[in-house]
Amino acid sequence: MTAVRFWNRRRREAGLGYLMLVPSLLVFSVFVFYPFLRNFYLGFFRTPPFPGLPQRYVGFDQYREILTSSAFSNSMRVTIVFALLTVPTGIILGLVLAMLANQQLRGIGWYRTIFSSTVATSVAVASVIFGTLLNPQVGLLPWLGISTTPSILENPKYALLAVAVTTIWQNLGLSFIVMSSGLQAIPDEIIEASEVDGAGPVPRFLRVTLPLLSPTVFFAVVVGSIVAFQSFGQIDLLTQGGPLQKTNVLTYAIYTALRGEQNEGKAAVLSVALFLVTLVLTIAQMRILERRVHYGD
Amino acid sequence: MATEVSRGITVSEADRRAAQRRAVRRRIGNVARYTLLTVLAVIVLFPIYITIVNSLLTPSQIAARPPVLFPTDPAWGAYADAWNQGSMSRYLVNSVIVTTLIVAGQIVTATLAAYAFAFLEFPLKRTLFIVFLATLMVPFEVTIITNLTTVVNLGWYNTYAGLAVPFLATGFGAFLLRQAFLGVPGDLRDAAALDGYGHLRFMVRVAVPLARPAMAALAVFSFLGAWNQYLWPLIVTKDARYRTLQIGLRQLRATSIDQVNVTFAGVVIAALPLLILLVIFQKQLVRGLTAGAVKG
Numbered sequence: 039m040t041a042v043r044f045w046n047r048r049r050r051e052a053g054l055g056y057l058m059l060v061p062s063l064l065v066f067s068v069f070v071f072y073p074f075l076r077n078f079y080l081g082f083f084r085t086p087p088f089p090g091l092p093q094r095y096v097g098f099d100q101y102r103e104i105l106t107s108s109a110f111s112n113s114m115r116v117t118i119v120f121a122l123l124t125v126p127t128g129i130i131l132g133l134v135l136a137m138l139a140n141q142q143l144r145g146i147g148w149y150r151t152i153f154s155s156t157v158a159t160s161v162a163v164a165s166v167i168f169g170t171l172l173n174p175q176v177g178l179l180p181w182l183g184i185s186t187t188p189s190i191l192e193n194p195k196y197a198l199l200a201v202a203v204t205t206i207w208q209n210l211g212l213s214f215i216v217m218s219s220g221l222q223a224i225p226d227e228i229i230e231a232s233e234v235d236g237a238g239p240v241p242r243f244l245r246v247t248l249p250l251l252s253p254t255v256f257f258a259v260v261v262g263s264i265v266a267f268q269s270f271g272q273i274d275l276l277t278q279g280g281p282l283q284k285t286n287v288l289t290y291a292i293y294t295a296l297r298g299e300q301n302e303g304k305a306a307v308l309s310v311a312l313f314l315v316t317l318v319l320t321i322a323q324m325r326i327l328e329r330r331v332h333y334g335d
Numbered sequence: 336m337a338t339e340v341s342r343g344i345t346v347s348e349a350d351r352r353a354a355q356r357r358a359v360r361r362r363i364g365n366v367a368r369y370t371l372l373t374v375l376a377v378i379v380l381f382p383i384y385i386t387i388v389n390s391l392l393t394p395s396q397i398a399a400r401p402p403v404l405f406p407t408d409p410a411w412g413a414y415a416d417a418w419n420q421g422s423m424s425r426y427l428v429n430s431v432i433v434t435t436l437i438v439a440g441q442i443v444t445a446t447l448a449a450y451a452f453a454f455l456e457f458p459l460k461r462t463l464f465i466v467f468l469a470t471l472m473v474p475f476e477v478t479i480i481t482n483l484t485t486v487v488n489l490g491w492y493n494t495y496a497g498l499a500v501p502f503l504a505t506g507f508g509a510f511l512l513r514q515a516f517l518g519v520p521g522d523l524r525d526a527a528a529l530d531g532y533g534h535l536r537f538m539v540r541v542a543v544p545l546a547r548p549a550m551a552a553l554a555v556f557s558f559l560g561a562w563n564q565y566l567w568p569l570i571v572t573k574d575a576r577y578r579t580l581q582i583g584l585r586q587l588r589a590t591s592i593d594q595v596n597v598t599f600a601g602v603v604i605a606a607l608p609l610l611i612l613l614v615i616f617q618k619q620l621v622r623g624l625t626a627g628a629v630k631g
Contacts, residue, residue, distance in 0.1 A: 048456070051455050051456060051457065051534075052455070052456070052457035052458065054451070054455060054534060055451040055455035055456070055457035055460070056451075056457060058447040058448060058450060058451035058455070059447070059448050059451055059463060061443070061444045061447060061448075061503070061504065062444045062445070062447070062448045062467065062504035062505075062506075062509060063463075063466075063504075064504075065444070065500070065501070065502075065503050065504035066466070066467075066470050066504055066506070068485065069478065069482055069485070069500070069501040069502075070470050070473055070478060071470075071473075072481065072485075073477075073478035073479075073480065073481030073482050073485070074473045074477060074478055076480075076481045077477060077478075077480065077481070080480065080481075135375060135379075138368070138371065138372055138375070139372070141368065143365070143368060143369070143372075146372075149372050149376055151614075151617070152376045152379060152380055153375075153376070153379060154613070154617075154621075155379065155380065155383065155610070155613070156379065156383075157609075157613060157620070157624070158606055158609035158610040158612075158613045159383075159606055159609075160562070160563040160565075160580075160581055160605070160606075160609070161563065161565055161581070162563075162565060162580075162581035162582075162584045162585060162605065163581075163584065163602055163605050163606045164382075166584055166585075166588055166598060166601075166602050167382050167383075167386050167602055168382065169588075170389075170588075170595060170598060170599070171382065171385065173595075175398060176394075176397050176398050176595050178385070178402055181400050181401055181402055207379075207382065210379065212624060215620075215621050215624050216624065219621060264474070267474075268474050268475075268476050270476070270565060270566045271565035271566070271581070274565070274569070274585070275585060275588075289476050289566070292476065292477075292479070292480075293566070293570075296479065296480055296483070296570075297570065302480055305480050306480055309476070309477040309478075309479075309480060310477070312474065312476060312477050313473065313474065313477045316472075316474055317472060320472070
């Protein structure tokens, strides 16, 4: 009797459990897993040059063709350079501001608010601001004595750098907030003890603060690189991938293939590549960094 | 005796001098610190400052060299232009609607899923939890091709449904809330069961209120994500009726090339809601942004 009731309750609990997962699973299947898996399939078909014509099965030909093209290696290079320009600089600047703002000074709260303020800007807001400030007609650079012919955003040498500066500024608030909370999580006694030991500020930072901060830095590097590899809005608003493809990051190439060229097959192959790159990046960083990160006990 | 006294005086004298020197050094150090902090603050704030100034100038003043760095005669007309002809009012409403739908949806679906993972026993629980975590490995950018087709086929192109429905569930949120629910003492569940509380009542009355910090963190996190979205709204909207603020700003810039001041006013309008929320909810915001960043 009791056993039957027990099993009934178990079954009812299981039913409730599944029911509670249904809304999430429904969204995930339709809008995450299905479109994700369909990319691999779409990559086998060449999109016809005119809509209405049938798609042609080409097997791995399209993968081979696109992934060995110079356009693809250019996009990969640009994306990697963009990540290298934005992630380390962003983290270091955030850390410097956080260390400076982590002092007992009167009015420090104001500085903290200012340093976190760019969190309120979106990619679009930051890009439109910088795009206008870098504009040769209304911008400020000519006045500062910096030549703007061709304009910075149309100059193959500087366009990506300008996009990177915009991105670093937009993310600075977030970086500052993350680094500050990491610093505040370090117990004061540990810092004080090392002060008593007579360690100077630089060795103290290298031997005490930085190791204790490493989980935060680790998190920032992983999340920051993934975000950098998915950057899109600043490219769309500032350079549209130009000049001479110098800012054509992977995500922008997917967008151009899909909307501009109406080429689903190509967009699918590029999406598969973006996924694999992100995956490799995440796993590699986890592996490399986890070994060096000091997680305390 | 005498030597000892005199030695005592010398020592305290030396102490006083050392203390004095330290005080001077500290004061110099403080001046240096404030100078450095202020210089950095000016650099960080400058783009925002110049945007506000330029939104209050006429286009010819903006183009003037040397630039006008303070609006002595502010012209507020650009705000009216951006708000009305520039449709920023419509874009703002759209962003509020879409963001509200996404935040509310994510909180509901994540709470339900997290509760099931934390409090209920059922076959395949571990596997399903891994399925939830696996969604974190798929960047949204790689799903847009088919999602666009799906949304068009459902008749949701250029609608609020098309903008919001793909984001109504969150693996990260479910994970975050599950961790919070696991912190609810088991005794409470037993006591509630004795009081005749079913699972739903226990969830709403006990578990959710106890997990409030995590809930707030999730709300902030999904709010920022939804509010700042760019790629998806760009692809699934085609006119001002459904364009969000971020995409609206792109449109505004394209249509007001001759009036940079209107673009700058649009930027201020687009940034203001978040800036106000940042000031009011600074603490929750920090917690939401750093969820997972710091151990413990």
